[in-house]
Amino acid sequence: MAQIKLSNLRHSYMPSPKGREDYALKEIDVTWRDGGAYALLGPSGCGKSTLLNIISGLLTPSEGQILFDDRDVTTLPPDQRNIAQVFQFPVIYDTMTVGENLAFPLKNRGVNASTIKRRVDEIAEMLDVTDMLGTKASGLSPDNKQKISMGRGLVRDDVNAVMFDEPLTVIDPHLKWKLRSKLKELHQRVKATMIYVTHDQTEALTFADEVVVMQDGEVVQIGTPVELFERPQHTFVGHFIGSPGMNVLPCEAIGDRAVFEGHEVALEGPTKGDGGRTDLGIRPEYVGFGDTGIPAHVTKVSDIGRHYVVSAMVGNIALKAVTEHSVPEPGSQVFLQFKPEQSRVYRDGWIATEERAQ
Amino acid sequence: MRTENQRAWFFVLPVLALVAFNALVPMMTVVNYSVQETFGNNQFFWEGLGWFEQILRSDRFQAALGRQFLFTFMILIIEVPLGIIVALSMPRKGFWVPVCLVLMALPMLIPWNVVGSMWNIFTLPKIGLLGYFLNDVLGINYDMTQQPLSAWITVIVMDVWHWTSLVVLLCYAGLVSIPDAYYQAAKIDGASPWSVFRYIQLPKMKTVLTIAILLRFMDSFNIYTEPFVLTGGGPGNSTTLLSIDLVKIALGQFDLGPAAAMSLIYFAITLLVSWLFYTLMTKDDAE
Numbered sequence: 026m027a028q029i030k031l032s033n034l035r036h037s038y039m040p041s042p043k044g045r046e047d048y049a050l051k052e053i054d055v056t057w058r059d060g061g062a063y064a065l066l067g068p069s070g071c072g073k074s075t076l077l078n079i080i081s082g083l084l085t086p087s088e089g090q091i092l093f094d095d096r097d098v099t100t101l102p103p104d105q106r107n108i109a110q111v112f113q114f115p116v117i118y119d120t121m122t123v124g125e126n127l128a129f130p131l132k133n134r135g136v137n138a139s140t141i142k143r144r145v146d147e148i149a150e151m152l153d154v155t156d157m158l159g160t161k162a163s164g165l166s167p168d169n170k171q172k173i174s175m176g177r178g179l180v181r182d183d184v185n186a187v188m189f190d191e192p193l194t195v196i197d198p199h200l201k202w203k204l205r206s207k208l209k210e211l212h213q214r215v216k217a218t219m220i221y222v223t224h225d226q227t228e229a230l231t232f233a234d235e236v237v238v239m240q241d242g243e244v245v246q247i248g249t250p251v252e253l254f255e256r257p258q259h260t261f262v263g264h265f266i267g268s269p270g271m272n273v274l275p276c277e278a279i280g281d282r283a284v285f286e287g288h289e290v291a292l293e294g295p296t297k298g299d300g301g302r303t304d305l306g307i308r309p310e311y312v313g314f315g316d317t318g319i320p321a322h323v324t325k326v327s328d329i330g331r332h333y334v335v336s337a338m339v340g341n342i343a344l345k346a347v348t349e350h351s352v353p354e355p356g357s358q359v360f361l362q363f364k365p366e367q368s369r370v371y372r373d374g375w376i377a378t379e380e381r382a383q
Numbered sequence: 384m385r386t387e388n389q390r391a392w393f394f395v396l397p398v399l400a401l402v403a404f405n406a407l408v409p410m411m412t413v414v415n416y417s418v419q420e421t422f423g424n425n426q427f428f429w430e431g432l433g434w435f436e437q438i439l440r441s442d443r444f445q446a447a448l449g450r451q452f453l454f455t456f457m458i459l460i461i462e463v464p465l466g467i468i469v470a471l472s473m474p475r476k477g478f479w480v481p482v483c484l485v486l487m488a489l490p491m492l493i494p495w496n497v498v499g500s501m502w503n504i505f506t507l508p509k510i511g512l513l514g515y516f517l518n519d520v521l522g523i524n525y526d527m528t529q530q531p532l533s534a535w536i537t538v539i540v541m542d543v544w545h546w547t548s549l550v551v552l553l554c555y556a557g558l559v560s561i562p563d564a565y566y567q568a569a570k571i572d573g574a575s576p577w578s579v580f581r582y583i584q585l586p587k588m589k590t591v592l593t594i595a596i597l598l599r600f601m602d603s604f605n606i607y608t609e610p611f612v613l614t615g616g617g618p619g620n621s622t623t624l625l626s627i628d629l630v631k632i633a634l635g636q637f638d639l640g641p642a643a644a645m646s647l648i649y650f651a652i653t654l655l656v657s658w659l660f661y662t663l664m665t666k667d668d669a670e
Contacts, residue, residue: 083567104573112564118582129582133573177572 027093027185029057029080029218034089036075042087049075051242053089057186057220062212064233065222068265072242073222077188080220081110093185104133109178110188114195115170117162124149124158127176134181148176151214152207168200172207179215186218193228205231226266238262254308256380260371263306269334272312272344276305278370278377286340288319291365294379301373309334311367312346314353318360323353337361416643434644444645446620447628448652454624455603458542462599463592465543466550471584473555484555487548495545499612502541506613527614531621538610538622545609546599553595557588593664597657604653625649 034053042048050072057063065073078084080091082103090099098106118126127145136144149155152172157165162173171192178187189208193201209232212219221232229236230250238245238253238261246258257263263271276285278296283289283305290305321337321344335346335353339361346361353359369378417434419427438444473483493501508514508526517525527533561583569579607626610616616623616631623631629649633642 078567081567081571083570103567103570108571110567110571112568114562114564116562116564116568119586120582129574130572133575133578174568177568 027096027218028059029186029220030090030092030095031055031076031080032090032092034076034079034086034091036072036079036084036086036088048087049242050079050086053244055237055244055247057218059094060216060218062209062219062232062234063221064229064236065220065239066224066226066229066236066265067239068224071239073224073239074190075242076239077110077190077220077222080186081108081188082106083110107181107183107185108188109181109184109186110190111171111175111178111192113191115167115174117165117170117173119161119163121162122159123154123162123165123173126162126173127158127180130177130181144180144182148180151179151211152176167195168197168204171196171204175208175211179211179217184217186220189219189221189223191223192221193223193225201228208232226268230266238265240265255367256369256376257306258376260304260306260374263308267308267310269309269345269347271306271308273371274305274307274339274342274344276303276370278303278372281378283368283370285319286342288339290319290363290368292368292370292378293366296370296372296377297379298372298377303377304371304374306369306371306376307363307367309345309347311364312344313362313364314346314348314351315360315362318362321359321361323355323357323359326352326355413643413646416639417647418640420640430640434640435648438641438644438648443628444648447623447625450621450623451604451625454538454542454606455600457539458546458603459596459599461539461543462547462550463596466547466595467554467588467592469547469551470554470558470588471580473551475559484552487551487555489548490545491548493545495608496612498541498545499609502537502544502609503613506537529618531618534614534618534622538613541609541613542603542606546602549598550592550595553591554588557591558584561587589664593661596664597660600660601653601657604656 031053034050035048036050037048039047045051053076065076067073075084079086082098082101082105085100090097092098093106103110118129121129124145127148128141131141131144145158146155149158152175154169154172154176157169162170165173175187175192178184193204196204205228208219208221219232221229223229230253233250235247235249236253237247238259240259240261246253246262248258253262253266257266257271260271260273264273274285276283276290278284278292281292281295283292283296283303285305296303319339321339323335323337324343325336327334327336332347332349333352335348337344337346337359344361369376371377418430418432420430420433421427469487473487474480490498503511505511506513506527508518508528514525514527517523524530525533527537565583565587566579569583574582605626606624607630610622610624611627611630614622616627626649629642629645632638632645
C-alpha cells in the first residue's frame with residue numbers, strides 16, 4: 026500500500042527528442058492517495074498506456090521521477106515495485122491449473138506452501154472461482170481468465186497498486202457490468218490503490234473516485250466524476266465526457282457576458298485573460314426551451330430512451346439540447362435559454378471564466 | 384418436399400481417379416508383389432506371407448532397421464533442442480529479422496542430392512576442406528570413407544545442417560505469436576527466465592513443435608538421397624539405412640517379392656510411429 030507520486034514525468038519513444046511533439050508524455054505531475062480508485066481516461070494514443078507502463082516499471086521514463094511513499098522507484102524493475110497489472114487481453118499460464126496460476130507469483134517469491142494455500146483460497150473465494158481451482162486455466166471463458174489474471178495480482182499481500190489496462194476489452198457486454206462491480210467490490214475489500222486505464226467514460230466514471238483525463242500526452246483535468254461533468258476545465262473534457270458532449274460554440278467574451286451569433290449570454294462569472302480563440306461551452310443538459318431567448322431552428326430530434334436529444338441551428342452553428350419533455354417538432358422555430366451558472370467561456374480550449382461565489 | 388439424389392458423388396470422382404493412379408494402384412501393385420514369387424518371364428507363383436516372415440527374421444533387415452532408428456533418434460535429439468535454442472536467440476524485430484530468416488531458409492532450398500555431393504566433397508580426406516583441416520591441421524584421424532564412426536558423424540552433421548532450420552522456423556513462428564503482455568505479466572509475477580520458457584514459450588510453441596517433430600521424424604525415417612550420395616551406405620554396411628537397403632534389394636538384386644514385403648513393413652512402421660508421436664504429444668489437449 027502506498028501513495029504514488031509522479032513528478033515532472035516526461036517520456037519519449039525517440040532516442041533524442043527535440044520538440045514538444047516528440048514526447049508521448051509531455052509533463053505529468055500527479056499524486057495518488059493510498060487506497061484510492063483512479064481512472065486514466067482518454068482517447069487511444071493519448072499516452073495513458075505509456076503512463077501505466079512507466080508506473081509498473083515496464084518502461085523507464087525519459088525524465089522525471091516516480092515515488093512510492095517518497096521512495097524513488099524510477100529505475101526499479103517491475104518485480105521489485107510490488108505492483109500488479111491486468112492487461113487488455115487476459116494473460117494466463119495455459120499449462121497450469123487455476124490454483125497454480127494464482128499461486129505462481131507467490132511461488133516465484135519463495136513464499137512457504139501453507140501461506141500460499143491460505144492466500145490462494147482467500148483470493149479464489151473473493152473472485153468466486155473456488156470451484157475452478159483444480160481445472161486447467163486454458164479452457165476458461167474470457168471473463169474468468171481475466172478474473173484469474175486479476176487474482177494473480179491480488180494474491181500478493183504486499184501490492185502497492187493494481188493497474189488495469191483496459192481490462193474489459195474482450196469481455197462480453199453483459200459480463201462487463203458484472204466484472205466491473207466485482208472490481209469495485211474488490212477495491213473495497215483489499216484497499217489497494219487501483220489505477221484503471223480506459224477510453225470508455227462509463228467505465229471510468231463508475232469505477233473511479235477520481236478521474237484523470239488525458240489528451241496528447243498531457244493531463245487535462247483531474248477530478249471526481251461530478252467535477253468533470255459539472256465544470257470541465259477544457260473543452261476536450263467537456264466534449265469527451267457526457268453523451269452527447271458539451272456544446273462548444275464560437276463567441277466573443279465581454280466581461281461576464283458572451284456574445285454568440287449576436288445574442289448576449291450571461292456567464293457563470295467574469296472572464297479572465299484576453300486574446301486567443303474564445304468559445305462558449307455549455308452542456309446540452311443545461312440548454313432549455315422557453316418563450317424568449319436565442320432563436321433556433323430545430324433540425325432533428327432523437328429519442329434515446331431516457332430523454333430526447335434535440336439538434337438545432339442558431340445561424341450557421343449547430344448545437345444540441347437534452348430534454349425530457351416538451352419536445353419541439355423538427356423544423357420548428359424555438360427559443361433557447363442557456364443556464365447562466367453552467368455557461369462558460371474557454372480561451373484556446375482552457376476555461377477562462379471565474380467560478381461564481383456561492 | 385425434399386428430393387435427394389446421389390449426384391454429389393460425381394464431384395468426388397476426379398479426386399478419386401487421381402488418388403487411385405498416384406497412390407492406390409502403385410500401392411496395390413506392391414501388395415501384389417509382396418505375396419508372390421517370380422522367376423522372370425512374368426510368371427508369378429503364390430507365396431503367401433512368406434516374404435514378410437523372411438524379411439522380419441533376417442539379420443540384414445533388423446540391422447538396417449536398428450541403424451534407421453538410431454539415425455532418426457540422433458537427429459531428433461540434436462535438431463529439436465538446437466532448433467528451439469536458435470529460435471529463442473533470434474531477434475524478434477528490427478533489421479536482422481529478415482536476414483536471419485533468409486540465412487535459416489538457405490539450407491532447405493538446396494536440392495537433396497546437391498547437399499549430399501557438397502558434403503561429400505567437403506569432407507573427403509586430403510581433398511575436402513573439412514577433411515583436410517581435420518587430418519592435416521588438427522591431426523585428427525578422420526576418414527568418412529573408411530571409418531564407420533566418421534561416416535555416422537558426417538551423415539548426422541549433414542542432416543543437422545540441412546534440416547535444423549525447419550525446426551527453427553516453425554518454433555520462431557510460434558514464438559513471435561506470443562503477445563508482449565505475457566512477458567510483461569511474467570516480469571510482474573517475478574518469473575525466472577526458465578519459468579518464462581517453461582510456462583509461456585514452450586506451451587505456445589507446442590503445436591508447431593508437434594508438427595516439426597512429426598515432419599522431422601517422417602523425413603529422417605525415409606531419408607535416402609543425402610546419405611546415398613555421401614557414403615553410398617558404406618563403409619561396409621555401416622550407414623546402410625532402411626531406404627538404401629530397400630533400393631539395393633529391389634533394384635540391385637531385383638528381388639521384387641522381398642522388396643515389396645519390406646516396403647510394406649517400412650510403411651507400416653513409419654505410420655505407426657507417427658501415429659504414436661502424434662497421440663502422445665496431443666493427448667494433453669484432449670483433457
